[in-house]
Amino acid sequence: MAILxxxxxxxxxxxxxxxxxxxxxxxxxxxxxxxxxxxxCAQAANDAAKVQGISRVLLVNDAHYEHGLAExxxxxxxGLAEGxxxxxxxxxxxxxxxxxxxxxxxxxxxxxxxxxxxxxDTFVRPIYAGNAMATVQSKDPIKVVTVRSTAFDAxxxxxxxxxxxxxxxxxxxxxxxxxxxxLTVSERPELTSARVVISGGRGMGNGENFRLIEAVAxxxxxxxxxxxxxxxxxxxxxxxxxxxxxxxxxxxxYVAVGISGAIQxxxxxxxxxxxxxxxxDEDAPIFxxxxxxxxxxxxxxxxxxxxxx
Amino acid sequence: xxxxxxxxxxxxxxxKIRVKPDQTGVELTxxxxxxxxxxxxxxxxxxxxxxxxxxxEIVAVSLGSSACQxxxxxxxxLGTDRGILVQTDQELEPLAAAKLxxxxxxxxxxxxxxxxxxxxxxxxxxxxxxLAALLNWPQGTFASKVELGDGExxxxxxxxxxxxxxxxxxxxxxxxxxxxxxxxxxxxxNIMKAKKKPLDVIDAASTGVDLTPRLMTLxxxxxxxxxxxxxxxSVADLVEKLRNEAKVI
Numbered sequence: 001m002a003i004l005x006x007x008x009x010x011x012x013x014x015x016x017x018x019x020x021x022x023x024x025x026x027x028x029x030x031x032x033x034x035x036x037x038x039x040x041c042a043q044a045a046n047d048a049a050k051v052q053g054i055s056r057v058l059l060v061n062d063a064h065y066e067h068g069l070a071e072x073x074x075x076x077x078x079g080l081a082e083g084x085x086x087x088x089x090x091x092x093x094x095x096x097x098x099x100x101x102x103x104x105x106x107x108x109x110x111x112x113x114x115x116x117x118x119x120x121d122t123f124v125r126p127i128y129a130g131n132a133m134a135t136v137q138s139k140d141p142i143k144v145v146t147v148r149s150t151a152f153d154a155x156x157x158x159x160x161x162x163x164x165x166x167x168x169x170x171x172x173x174x175x176x177x178x179x180x181x182x183l184t185v186s187e188r189p190e191l192t193s194a195r196v197v198i199s200g201g202r203g204m205g206n207g208e209n210f211r212l213i214e215a216v217a218x219x220x221x222x223x224x225x226x227x228x229x230x231x232x233x234x235x236x237x238x239x240x241x242x243x244x245x246x247x248x249x250x251x252x253x254y255v256a257v258g259i260s261g262a263i264q265x266x267x268x269x270x271x272x273x274x275x276x277x278x279x280x281d282e283d284a285p286i287f288x289x290x291x292x293x294x295x296x297x298x299x300x301x302x303x304x305x306x307x308x309x
Numbered sequence: 310x311x312x313x314x315x316x317x318x319x320x321x322x323x324x325k326i327r328v329k330p331d332q333t334g335v336e337l338t339x340x341x342x343x344x345x346x347x348x349x350x351x352x353x354x355x356x357x358x359x360x361x362x363x364x365x366e367i368v369a370v371s372l373g374s375s376a377c378q379x380x381x382x383x384x385x386x387l388g389t390d391r392g393i394l395v396q397t398d399q400e401l402e403p404l405a406a407a408k409l410x411x412x413x414x415x416x417x418x419x420x421x422x423x424x425x426x427x428x429x430x431x432x433x434x435x436x437x438x439x440l441a442a443l444l445n446w447p448q449g450t451f452a453s454k455v456e457l458g459d460g461e462x463x464x465x466x467x468x469x470x471x472x473x474x475x476x477x478x479x480x481x482x483x484x485x486x487x488x489x490x491x492x493x494x495x496x497x498x499n500i501m502k503a504k505k506k507p508l509d510v511i512d513a514a515s516t517g518v519d520l521t522p523r524l525m526t527l528x529x530x531x532x533x534x535x536x537x538x539x540x541x542x543s544v545a546d547l548v549e550k551l552r553n554e555a556k557v558i
């Protein structure tokens with residue numbers, strides 16, 4: 001068994017999703033190589049070398065990989081994949097973008113968004129927005145797998161001492177280019193890795209009212225999320241969205257405020273350890289999954305909560 | 310400019326699905342089916358390109374059983390000019406779907422192919438990327454904004470931390486995210502007119518594409534259910550429970 005994990009990074013830092021992907025790789029058993037392809041990404045490669053359980057770090061330093069363009073990265077990974085039994089990446093927008101290109105070029109299936117590794121060729125993945133769990137077995141010579149980060153406990157980012165090997169860049173694609181990025185700047189923890197998440201729904205009424213949620217989030221050092229209804233209504237940007245069509249989160253504590261609990265939303269947060277629901281409608285479906293339910297008007301409950309914490 | 314749009318027939322998003330008791334899959338008998346919502350956004354985007362004078366023809370393609378003709382007719386009621394069904398009763402994995410779409414693309418020579426980013430049944434999120442790879446075309450996935458230029462396009466993409474914009478040379482593949490547009494409804498006269506629009510049926514077997522599944526589904530089960538917890542009477546009560554019982558704050 002030889003496993004290649006594709007590291008997600010911003011050239012200076014390895015992203016936490018990589019640590020969860022390595023955890024999934026470790027369940028397969030076998031040597032794990034971690035690819036860091038980027039530009040001026042020596043720091044990310046140094047991070048990668050310290051990750052627990054890594055045999056080798058493959059470093060590819062070339063301007064073509066600076067922004068992780070799917071066309072370029074997939075050519076590189078397809079070339080490296082020969083000789084490996086498994087190629088893994090996080091099922092983030094990074095991994096989802098280029099991994100199917102790798103699978104298609106290798107003429108193998110991709111197994112998307114796995115939440116459990118049963119054996120070297122058998123995986124569990126959610127279908128129908130998490131309303132069913134499918135166990136699938138692959139007979140392809142190379143298994144191309146994307147991993148749902150929240151389903152695997154991250155391996156330690158420290159303690160490893162892998163060798164860094166420099167690998168040359170592959171042929172270039174050249175017919176696509178990076179224009180720009182608009183990243184949401186926030187002092188808060190990142191939604192998918194936060195220990196506490198507090199989300200608002202349509203019940204918030206407008207975007208301005210999200211400041212009530214911010215006040216509570218400040219006290220709990222929480223990330224802020226939203227239901228699709230709140231995003232569709234234009235209260236907050238789409239990258240706040242928790243749900244099947246948004247982000248999948250599984251924090252220690254999830255607080256749902258003014259969220260009715262559509263199946264779509266539940267699919268994105270029901271693996272949270274403790275769920276709190278605050279809603280004035282006592283029949284809201286969110287209460288069926290909440291460990292602690294408070295039937296209250298959020299406009300009085302949120303300020304009280306911020307005060308009490 | 311010719312635009313190809315791929316449309317998949319899936320269980321309607323409002324249906325609460327049930328897992329079959331024998332764990333072989335999800336119950337599909339007598340279940341309401343509809344166009345995949347992300348594909349509906351793909352159709353809408355193509356229509357807007359045509360209305361803006363940028364696209365000359367829009368072709369809706371579906372893959373699957375003869376029932377998929379309904380999905381194509383719906384896309385034609387929305388405004389696509391004609392339809393193609395690659396017919397097979399074999400359940401298609403994304404790789405096989407991408408290979409069949411490649412065959413259609415090579416016959417039709419479109420400048421742009423738009424697909425939904427994922428189908429809401431298998432949630433794979435693969436077909437568009439695979440198709441782009443097989444055609445050796447650039448891709449703009451999870452698009453929230455598309456701007457056509459001369460022989461190129463800019464696609465703004467929904468990524469985990471925000472938005473990213475890429476420039477692609479045409480021909481290219483685009484997959485849609487939710488915020489790209491709000492699809493229109495089909496009007497009754499257009500539904501009637503759609504019945505007269507041309508719909509070609511191609512037998513998948515005639516394409517020579519190997520459709521054999523690569524994955525074996527061993528079982529499909531319902532996810533473990535969370536049990537409802539308790540109701541608390543006040544904010545103070547809630548904070549006390551979170552501190553002393555759940556110990557999460």
